[in-house]
Amino acid sequence: QVQLQESGPGLVKPSQTLSLTCTVSGGSISSGSYYWSWIRQPAGKGLEWIGRIYTSGSTNYNPSLKSRVTISVDTSKNQFSLKLSSVTAADTAVYYCAREPVTYYYDSSGYYYRLRAFDIWGQGTMVTVSS
């Protein structure tokens, strides 16, 4: 089955750029059937959606982070990446990558729907911003 795995430095200095990669295994990132998102969770706090990318390279970002975020995709490596610039201690968090389907399904009761949510998540990677 499809699995997502985040990777990248666990420690980033203030004012620098945080860079993470999500590797997709068990399926093709180029299938066109999914958006690929980044979500973060500061220690002991809730979940914040950062942004997403489609196979075409089209992106959407959380307005609260938009000025500092870039998400890109590398279909040849079956990966997508996150860059967050000018980081501060407030960016310390567990960062997750996640998949959002764009196709419609019939569920077991015959209900026709598109899951506007994240059905598969990576295990998460902790990033600390500190000098």
Added chain:
Amino acid sequence: DIVMTQTPLSLSVTPGQPASISCKSSQSLLHSDGKTYLYWYLQKPGQSPQLLIYEVSNRFSGVPDRFSGSGSGTDFTLKISRVEAEDVGVYYCMQSIQLPLFTFGPGTKVDIK
């Protein structure tokens, strides 16, 4: 932006007893397509969130039927009919009516008495 709130923020439950979590949104989650884009996740200790409920009341694949969701508009509820030890963790509601912006509730921590 839509703000999601949850009550209670923590809940201690005796195994076999029911549990209920409330989620409220600052705006209606009823879309013009007739669907309501409210979801529930469970984040077990040390794990990533897992999807429980989609569109208010539909259980995701593999989710036990002791979990049920209800509600409409701005008020929603997740119920566990008989809590089991494996149900401990933090429960989050999430809205996606305002795509491409997803927002989560603050979470409700459920533990076992």
